[in-house]
Amino acid sequence: MFADAFDGLHAGMYLVEADAHLLHANIAGRALIDAGDILHEVRGRLLVSDLPANLTLQCAFAAAGQADRSPAAVPMTGRDGQRYVADALPLPAGTRRNSGANRRAAAALFVRKTALPIPSRAEVISKAFRLTPAELRVLLALVELGGIPEVAAALGVAGSTVKTHVRRLFDKTGAARQADLVKIVAGYATPLRELAKYNPVGAPP
Incomplete structure (x- = not known):
């Protein structure tokens, strides 16, 4: 035991x-x-x-x-x-x-x-919504690039493939539109990561 x-x-x-x-x-x-x-x-x-x-x-x-x-x-x-x-x-x-x-x-x-282990935002989002690697890539690309044609071009896939992943993202996250997906990603920002970067563990506060 x-x-x-x-x-x-x-x-x-x-x-x-x-x-x-x-x-x-x-x-x-x-x-x-x-x-x-x-x-x-x-x-x-x-x-x-x-x-x-x-x-x-x-x-x-x-x-x-x-x-x-x-x-x-x-x-x-x-x-x-x-x-x-x-x-x-x-x-x-x-x-x-x-x-x-x-x-x-x-x-x-x-x-x-002594380093504070802080998981990346992508890792947390992936686990929270049980996203596949492809779905996670599309989600992050949508946040960075904004549109399905831009995402398709950046990832080198067809627009229909991106649309399929977006529909699955809506199902898994409960979002109704792309703007909601952006808000979800923004909500998973990790303020501790920025704090740790500027005030590493062991450094004076």
């Missing part, structure tokens, strides 16, 4: 012993190790490419059994320059016993990228 819950996390999650011996990694955590940018498993131990962060986390794991230890947040930088943050959560013996977690585990480590 715990393994299934951990596998549902987007962050990499690891259970480690006091000497950083890796006991368990969820799916996202194993993917980070396989990528080899920030985390590595060497002879069964979990190590970090960022040397200062690795030293900090090794000390946190070693001291995790102390009753007064609090969670530690550690910034890390991968080999490709991508920034991550690691949260080391101490697991005292009582916590492990009550939760049913592996009793050898001294700490739980959660690792995630």
Whole structure:
């Protein structure tokens, strides 16, 4: 049950012993190790490419059994320059016993990228209305170009093909005219994307 819950996390999650011996990694955590940018498993131990962060986390794991230890947040930088943050959560013996977690585990480590994952507007619209790739291309082209002849010329298809896709778009979105399709696309604009561009995560507000 715990393994299934951990596998549902987007962050990499690891259970480690006091000497950083890796006991368990969820799916996202194993993917980070396989990528080899920030985390590595060497002879069964979990190590970090960022040397200062690795030293900090090794000390946190070693001291995790102390009753007064609090969670530690550690910034890390991968080999490709991508920034991550690691949260080391101490697991005292009582916590492990009550939760049913592996009793050898001294700490739980959660690792995630600091970049805010923002899906593109096209991706969100496609999923919301279950559009095919061809329907999505026509929809976006209508917004950019305005008319069926222009869309047909830009996509290199017949006008009748575009009209067929437009009818399907009306059915799937509930729109009655092309202007309604434009409004739907405009309504799915993502203000967070612009905010992230001008104020990236980790930068001063």
